[in-house]
Amino acid sequence: MPGKERVSLIDCEDYDPERVYAAVRQALAPLGGIETYVKPGQRVLLQVNLISARPPEDAVCTHPRVVRAVCRLVREAGGIPAVGGSTGGCFTFQRTDRSFRVSGITAAAEAEGARVVNYDEVGGTDVATNGKFMSTVHIAKPVLETDVLITLPKMKTHTLTLLTGAVKNHMGTLPGMRKMELHRRFSDPSLFGEAMLDVYAAAPPRLAVMDAVQGMDGEGPTQGHARQVGLIAASADGVALDAVMCDICGLDPKWVPTLVAARERGFGTAALDGIEVVGTALATARGRTRPFSYPQTYRIVTLPWLPQPVVGLVKKLSSSPLPYVITEKCNGCGTCAKNCPAQAATVVEKKARIQTDSCIACFCCQEMCEQGAIGIKMPLMFRRMNSAEEKIQAREGL
Numbered sequence: 001m002p003g004k005e006r007v008s009l010i011d012c013e014d015y016d017p018e019r020v021y022a023a024v025r026q027a028l029a030p031l032g033g034i035e036t037y038v039k040p041g042q043r044v045l046l047q048v049n050l051i052s053a054r055p056p057e058d059a060v061c062t063h064p065r066v067v068r069a070v071c072r073l074v075r076e077a078g079g080i081p082a083v084g085g086s087t088g089g090c091f092t093f094q095r096t097d098r099s100f101r102v103s104g105i106t107a108a109a110e111a112e113g114a115r116v117v118n119y120d121e122v123g124g125t126d127v128a129t130n131g132k133f134m135s136t137v138h139i140a141k142p143v144l145e146t147d148v149l150i151t152l153p154k155m156k157t158h159t160l161t162l163l164t165g166a167v168k169n170h171m172g173t174l175p176g177m178r179k180m181e182l183h184r185r186f187s188d189p190s191l192f193g194e195a196m197l198d199v200y201a202a203a204p205p206r207l208a209v210m211d212a213v214q215g216m217d218g219e220g221p222t223q224g225h226a227r228q229v230g231l232i233a234a235s236a237d238g239v240a241l242d243a244v245m246c247d248i249c250g251l252d253p254k255w256v257p258t259l260v261a262a263r264e265r266g267f268g269t270a271a272l273d274g275i276e277v278v279g280t281a282l283a284t285a286r287g288r289t290r291p292f293s294y295p296q297t298y299r300i301v302t303l304p305w306l307p308q309p310v311v312g313l314v315k316k317l318s319s320s321p322l323p324y325v326i327t328e329k330c331n332g333c334g335t336c337a338k339n340c341p342a343q344a345a346t347v348v349e350k351k352a353r354i355q356t357d358s359c360i361a362c363f364c365c366q367e368m369c370e371q372g373a374i375g376i377k378m379p380l381m382f383r384r385m386n387s388a389e390e391k392i393q394a395r396e397g398l
Helices: 017-029 062-078 092-102 104-113 141-145 168-173 180-185 189-204 239-250 256-266 284-287 298-305 308-317 366-370 380-396
Strands: 007-010 043-048 081-085 115-118 122-130 136-140 148-152 154-158 162-164 207-217 225-235 275-279 322-325 345-348 351-354 374-379
Touching: 007 148, 007 239, 017 062, 017 154, 017 207, 017 225, 017 275, 043 062, 043 141, 043 168, 062 104, 062 148, 062 207, 081 092, 081 104, 092 104, 092 115, 104 115, 122 141, 122 189, 136 141, 136 189, 136 284, 148 168, 154 225, 154 351, 162 168, 162 256, 180 189, 189 256, 207 239, 225 239, 225 284, 239 256, 239 275, 239 284, 322 351, 366 374
Parallel strands: 007 275, 043 081, 043 148, 081 115, 148 207, 154 207
Antiparallel strands: 007 225, 122 136, 154 162, 207 225, 322 374, 345 351
């Protein structure tokens, strides 16, 4: 289909190394193969999802088998692979290094002779942009210095942006405290989506390969449930890839702030009618994946799309969803306090506390907590709205 952006889907039922390698290679074939993007002698940086120090079976970070498969293909094309990322927050060098190791990505990269690059160790550079909200973006130096950038997102839901995909994965190109700063400046989901598109556009990848063998639904990107999806997905257009993955799992793209921003700016291809899906049929992928459970907080994102009288009523009768501490799970490590953009989290008597009057509901504390000790308190109005919609979806078989 001339003029349409291609998104390639290939079945991959598990993380068997050879099966993953074959699926990634097959996914790239309709896009011209890895040779279209990587030439002999080029330095190739693989941007992984490295949000937390969690093992592969938790479905939080890009699976190491996917990282290894792409490294192998890059080497076969004559490229020089490296794997980079940053977890962000305070004490970032140690956190990022630990996340690389615990996720299995360090071992996977080293097995293919690829260098592991900790962005928090090397720092970043301010890049001038034509962004809607940011005139400059502080991008990790390796991202700017590489010959080819390939992003390797994980298919997950997200408490703030509904979907974390190829565009949201670019949050990882911001070294150190820059992620916290972005959350502090743009706490509203729609503004955060605009800011994320500014970041993505500042240094866009040449290629996106998504790990969707196992995804995550519910309270993603770190506290949700692993979901079998059984796909490797790829595209030269990260926006198109995210739009297709929304369709597969049943997330409405008009509620995903990064896709809304992309559609309004004409950046990438955010509409399905402008996308050609090749490989596994879209209907087949939908049939075995839907429905994905939304995060509890999705009403924060969807509220602007409700009728204005309803919006007014909700705002009048309901507060915003807020994080709270599950004390029996909290070990007092202080990760939430160290990484709260609003400085609303503290540790008192070896237990975390969140000052709700200071909280900006960015849910960074929940993302960062490796003990799963941060929950989300939903106001009664939001709970009733969610419950009513779930009943409708169940009745209609969505």
